Amino acid sequence: MLSYRPDSTFAHRLDPRSKLLVQFGLAIAAVAHPTLPWLVGTTAFGLGALAAARLSPLAVLRAYRVVLTVLALAPLIAGIAFGPPWFRVDPALRSALYVGRILPVLLVSAAYLTSTPVRDTRAAVQRLIPGKPGQILGIGMALVVRLFPLVLADVREVRDAIHARGGETRPLWDRARLLAVRSLERTLDRSDRLSVALRARCFAWNPTLPPLSFARRDYPVLAIGIALAVSPLATV
Amino acid sequence: MATEQSVDLVDDDTVGWFTKAVLLAALTAALAQISIPLPGALPPFSLQPFGMFFAGLLLGPLWGGVALLLYVLVGIAGAPVFSNANAGLGYVIAGQGTGGFLVGFLVGTVVAGAIAHRRTSPRPVADLSIPVQALALTAAIVVVYAIGVPWMSMVTGLSLTRAAALMAPYVPLDLVKLGVAIAIVQGGYLSGR
Numbered sequence: 001m002l003s004y005r006p007d008s009t010f011a012h013r014l015d016p017r018s019k020l021l022v023q024f025g026l027a028i029a030a031v032a033h034p035t036l037p038w039l040v041g042t043t044a045f046g047l048g049a050l051a052a053a054r055l056s057p058l059a060v061l062r063a064y065r066v067v068l069t070v071l072a073l074a075p076l077i078a079g080i081a082f083g084p085p086w087f088r089v090d091p092a093l094r095s096a097l098y099v100g101r102i103l104p105v106l107l108v109s110a111a112y113l114t115s116t117p118v119r120d121t122r123a124a125v126q127r128l129i130p131g132k133p134g135q136i137l138g139i140g141m142a143l144v145v146r147l148f149p150l151v152l153a154d155v156r157e158v159r160d161a162i163h164a165r166g167g168e169t170r171p172l173w174d175r176a177r178l179l180a181v182r183s184l185e186r187t188l189d190r191s192d193r194l195s196v197a198l199r200a201r202c203f204a205w206n207p208t209l210p211p212l213s214f215a216r217r218d219y220p221v222l223a224i225g226i227a228l229a230v231s232p233l234a235t236v
Numbered sequence: 237m238a239t240e241q242s243v244d245l246v247d248d249d250t251v252g253w254f255t256k257a258v259l260l261a262a263l264t265a266a267l268a269q270i271s272i273p274l275p276g277a278l279p280p281f282s283l284q285p286f287g288m289f290f291a292g293l294l295l296g297p298l299w300g301g302v303a304l305l306l307y308v309l310v311g312i313a314g315a316p317v318f319s320n321a322n323a324g325l326g327y328v329i330a331g332q333g334t335g336g337f338l339v340g341f342l343v344g345t346v347v348a349g350a351i352a353h354r355r356t357s358p359r360p361v362a363d364l365s366i367p368v369q370a371l372a373l374t375a376a377i378v379v380v381y382a383i384g385v386p387w388m389s390m391v392t393g394l395s396l397t398r399a400a401a402l403m404a405p406y407v408p409l410d411l412v413k414l415g416v417a418i419a420i421v422q423g424g425y426l427s428g429r
Contacts, residue, residue: 001321004314023325031329031390066320070332074392077402091393098393102330109326113314121313136254140306143258144265145315151259152266159270172281175272177416180286181425183263191259195252203251205244 002063002113011053011115015214016124018221019112022049025228026108030101032232039100046107053111060110067106071099118145123210132205139207143194151187158182253299260291261306264341265317279405281412284319288341288380289373289417292348294426296358300349304342311338329391333399336387340380348376362427369421373414381407 006012011019030042050057061068079092119142126138158179167175214222246254264287271280287307291300311317312325318338322331329335352364352372364372381403389399420426 001316002314002323003316027325027329034393064326067322067327067330067332071330071392074333074394077398078392078394091395095393098391102326102391105329106324106326109324113324116314118310118313118315121309125309125313136302137306137309140254140258140261140302141310141313143255144261144306144310144317145313147259147262148265148310148315148317151262152269155263155266155270172272172274173412173416173419176281176283176286176413177419179270179272179283180267180290180416181420181423183267184286184290184420185425187259187263188256191255194259195255198246198251198255199248202243203246205246206242 002060002110004117005114007054007115009052009054009115010217011049011111013215013217014115014221015212015218016116016120017128017212018214018218018225019116020121020124020128021225022221022228023108023112023225025225025231027105029228029231030105034097034101036097039097039104042101042104043107046104046111049108049111053115055111055114057107060107063110064106068103071102074099119210120212123212126209127212135205135207138210147190147194151183151190154186154190155179155183158186253295254302256295257291257299257303257306260287260295260300260303261310263287264291264304264307265310265315268317268319269321279409281409282319283413285341285377285380285410285413286417288345288376289348289413290426292345292372292376293352293361293364293369293417293421294358295349296353296356297346297349298356299358300345301342304345308338308342331391333388333392333402334384335391337380337384339387340383343383344376344379347379348372351375360427361421362424364421366418366422369418370414373417377407377410377414380410 026042026045030038047057050060075092075095078095079087079089081088122138122141125141126134128134129137162175162178167178264284267283267287271282273280288304291303294300295303307317308328311323312328314323316323318327327335328338331338349358352368353359385399385403386396388394388403389396392399394402
């Protein structure tokens with residue numbers, strides 16, 4: 001599992017807004033250009049992003065091994081023919097090219113994950129989306145990250161309790177109902193308590209925004225992100 | 237020297253909807269990590285769609301949409317909230333060919349909430365009739381597949397027919413989940429919510 005790792009690499013020192021733009025720009029460019037030259041170029045860019053975050057490509061491949069294994073099956077499925085010759089190469093190659101486009105997106109995404117703390121992305125969202133929607137999403141993200149482990153522990157506890165009472169012998173729909181109901185009840189109770197806590201602390205629309213600032217090194221990165229994002233327009 | 241700063245407090249109703257959206261986002265993330273294994277070659281019974289169902293039914297199109305948007309944003313930011321503790325924009329786009337289903341859950345919640353409540357502020361879930369709930373949740377499932385299957389085709393290069401055939405075994409399981417969600421509402425477990 002890839003997660004933030006403190007360091008002082010070039011990628012770590014970039015503003016999260018620059019990194020988000022490059023990430024989305026590369027995803028748009030990679031998906032919009034299913035050609036071999038673009039595949040090679042975007043993969044090289046992805047490897048560059050990993051180097052900028054001082055992250056091993058092998059570590060990324062290991063982290064995404066399940067995703068990559070499943071995606072690698074797509075060309076085989078695409079090539080299967082229900083009759084002679086039983087396997088057709090052209091659709092398989094086309095599928096391989098399409099799946100290959102995803103690799104650089106995963107590489108850049110991995111570089112982002114390891115070089116950007118969640119709180120920085122939250123700050124970027126809060127600054128990029130103006131007004132109350134930005135506040136709601138920014139603060140909401142911080143709270144979801146804080147509460148996710150607790151809710152997950154609740155759900156696992158409920159599941160274990162159902163198992164302990166011989167839940168495996170119950171019909172599927174009944175197990176699902178019990179798990180969903182008990183988990184939902186606990187979650188909504190937590191919501192009520194959080195609501196009281198926020199009101200008690202004078203939850204306001206105008207909190208202090210987390211500090212973020214562009215440095216000189218961000219501008220070329222922003223330019224690359226914009227160029228990648230608009231690259232499909234250049235070929236229209 | 238005294239300084240004066242006005243505080244723009246969030247009203248109590250909004251705080252209530254906001255905290256429900258936050259917790260349902262966290263619940264969607266938690267349910268994505270849990271599945272019930274099924275015998276034979278059947279796919280595991282994922283509980284993740286319950287997050288979409290309850291966000292739509294309990295919170296309506298606006299706050300239900302906020303809940304699922306928070307879930308997706310937190311995953312893009314790096315929290316391991318997608319299935320098998322995955323995270324990142326790359327996973328939203330690719331998944332295991334199933335990245336589009338995450339976007340489908342978001343749009344499906346908005347559609348379910350809009351059909352169930354027919355306004356942005358949700359009415360009590362106990363007031364929703366069974367046909368309205370069934371229509372809302374069926375529409376949500378249709379939206380999820382209408383986005384997820386072409387997305388899978390685009391990511392993997394498979395034809396639409398083959399992508400649809402790969403996802404077809406999950407449809408009956410989703411219909412079971414729909415029935416369970418309606419049974420939970422009808423059982424009165426969410427009355428007063």
